[in-house]
Amino acid sequence: MNEELSSIRWEHELQGLNTCNAWDYFVDKLFKAIDQHIPVCKVRPSVRRVRKPWMKETTINALKIKRKTWYQYKHNQTLENYETYRIARNEASKQQRSSVEEYENKIVTEFKENPKSFWKYIQSKTKTKSVIPNLEDENGDIVTTDEEKTTVLNQFFSSVFTIEDNNNIPEFEARTNMELGNLEITIDQVEKKLGELNVAKSPGPDKLHPKILYELRSVISEPLAIIFDKSLRESVLPKVWKEANVTPIFKKGNKQKAQNYRPVSLTKTTHSITKLFADDTKVYGTANNIDDSEKIQRDLNKLDDWSQKWQLKFNADKCKVMHFGNNNIETEYSMLGNNGQSILSITREEKDLGVIFDPTLKFSIHVSTCVKKANRLLGMIRRTFGPLEKDMFLPLYKSLIRPQLEYATTVWSPLLLKDIQQLENVQRRATKLVKGLSDLTYSNRLRQLGLPSLEYRRKRADVLQVFRIINEIDKTSDRGRSMLTKQDHYRTRGHNKRLLKPHTRLNIRKHSFAIRVINDWNSLPSEIVNAESVNRFKTLINTYWKNCDIKFYPSCY
Incomplete structure (x- = not known):
């Protein structure tokens, strides 16, 4: 396919064609190459039992021997035949356990590279399936069939869609004297984007699998760059680029209400390289009078x-x-x-960028939500894998559970003791899943696993965020005012990046990020705060705080 498509003089063939015709020509050539060079096999439905993913040939052979010896014993129930069957049965059980453990260890260690296999295995162990429940139509009646549900959702999604009046678009007011130069999409840029495609993803409505686009990226990047450039210059999108497979995703509230679902569109893989989107809007201000x-x-x-x-x-x-x-x-x-x-x-509560805010700003609701999510995942892991070896537990815990408890903690780090304990209790229960550690104390389990407490992790995340703000890696100023203020004068004691700690009257303010982090930051040695990179800062802070009291002994217990 690479050889055939590379022989096409794309610039010559696409010259003079508009965007839509150029796209049709490219797709026609690509599908002809696919039909000619990629073999197709028909999968017939089989009445045979589907083989488990962890099955190996040695396991299958052991099960065959077990079945054969069982039939022999059933026809001739002698002590000798039973002993033969017992040995075969034990060997088959041993092989099954070994195969399952080997497969589970494989999908866990390869979780980040191949999450599809992991979640497929999890789903096979789950009794309940995620489906759209019965919905209410516009008359308040309950609909139950898939066709009726599709109609209800489609009607709602269409009702909130705005059909623009293209004849009444206002003039955009110029806000700068700077002019945008010629925007050109290069072949190298397209090839780079194609090289970043996730080949494990499913194809879109165009039936072009990401694997094919990835493998052919060196030869199809030229025609795609030409087509994208034509689309920009002509301000035209091919009709097929506007097609998508729409999936309703539940957000929050009553699951029977169509308005509580959001449409998520699976667009064409090639078009998704250049797409943009807009998000929510917020207005805030002081309202004392x-x-x-x-x-x-x-x-x-x-x-x-x-x-x-x-x-x-x-x-x-x-x-x-x-x-x-x-x-x-x-x-x-x-x-x-x-x-x-x-x-x-x-x-009284609203989620913004994954964090639930409430009028008290104590974030107790958010903490409870995080704990519930983490406990659900923890229960899923316990039901699926049972007791875990250390090498399996750590990647699972660090990839699935701990991120639920640590996302954006610099914003919502808990103030109340009950919330601090709620979070730490999740890790406390999780570490009991490791074989041979359930009888140890929580602090000893953390030492054995090399896991610091969540309280220590939040403390570390705070000073890391200060480092990123002071070195302008993260921009946090509000109309020119920074949330952190450096001390005007340099003292002999301490480093040259000490922060000024303002007076606070309320506990909410006292425990906010910009105040609670100042003592920890000011107490750091000069070598750490002046680290040349984020990774160097992490290394130094890990060494400096290796004997920190709360690292393995959280203060909430």
């Missing part, structure tokens, strides 16, 4: 005007208000909805 509230309402009105002008309308029913602080007067706010101005509902 009526004037402050009116200012926020004016900002919301400006957003409404902008959305109407650019035909990107907000769904007022899904817009929420959350009030923070003891002095907040909790004013009602409104936005333009389908039936005129709508009062925005007040929410």
Whole structure:
């Protein structure tokens, strides 16, 4: 296929063709090569039992011998035949256990490179399957068939889709004197993107498997670069690029309500190389008096005007208000909805970029949610694998469970003792899954596994984030004001990057990231805070804190 497609003079063949015709020509040549060079076999449904993925030839042979000796004993029930069967039965059981352990160890160690095999094995052990439940239609009636569910979801997704008026698009107001140069998509850029494709993924509606595109990347990058460049210059997308397989994903709330599902589109692999998307919008401000509230309402009105002008309308029913602080007067706010101005509902919890916020800013709701997710995964691992060897437990725990407990901890690090204990209890229970360690104390289990406590990990994540902010690896300034302030004067004691610790009155402020981290950061040696890279900083901090009290002895116990 590489030889055949490389012989085509793509620049000559695609010259003079518009974007749509160029795409059709490329796809036609590609599918002809696929039909000619990739063999196809028909898989017939078999009545035979499907072989388990962990089955090896030695295991199959042992099971055959076991079955054969059993039949011999059934026809001639002598002590000699039973002894022969018993030996064969024990050998078959031994082979099965060995094969299962070997296969499970393989899919665990290769989890990051081949997650598909891991989750397929997990699914085979799961009794319940994830399906779309019965839904309510627009009349409040329950629909049960797949066709009816598809209709309900399609009607809802279509109702919130905006059909733009292309004849009434406003002029974009120039905000800079700088001009965008010629945007050109090069062959090397396309080949690099094709080389990053995940070959384990399924093909899109175009039936072009990522594996094929990956293997042919050196010869198809030229025609694709030409087609992408034509698409940019002509401002045209081929019709087939707009097709997608849509899957409804449940977000939150009542599972019977169609509005609680989001459409996720599986687009064509080639088109996904160049796609963009927009996300949520947030408006925030101080509201200690009526004037402050009116200012926020004016900002919301400006957003409404902008959305109407650019035909990107907000769904007022899904817009929420959350009030923070003891002095907040909790004013009602409104936005333009389908039936005129709508009062925005007040929410007591809202997820933003994976973190659940609440008016108290104690993050107890978020902690409970993280713990529930982690415990579900922990139960799944226990049911699937049972007691684990150390070499199997560590990659599973570090890849699946611990990330649930540590994502964005610099934002929501728990304040209350009960929340700190909730998080640590997950790791405490998880370490009991390791063979031979369940009778040890939690601290000794951590030492044996080389796992630090979650409390220590949060402390380490805090100072690492400060390092990234001070060295401008992460940008956190708000209108020119940084959340961290360096001391103006340099003291003899300490390093040259000490932070100023402001006075705080409330515990919420005291335990926020920008305050709680200052003592730990200021106490570090100069060599660590002036490390030349993030990886060097991690190495130095691990060495410096190797005997830290909370590393294996969390303070919550």
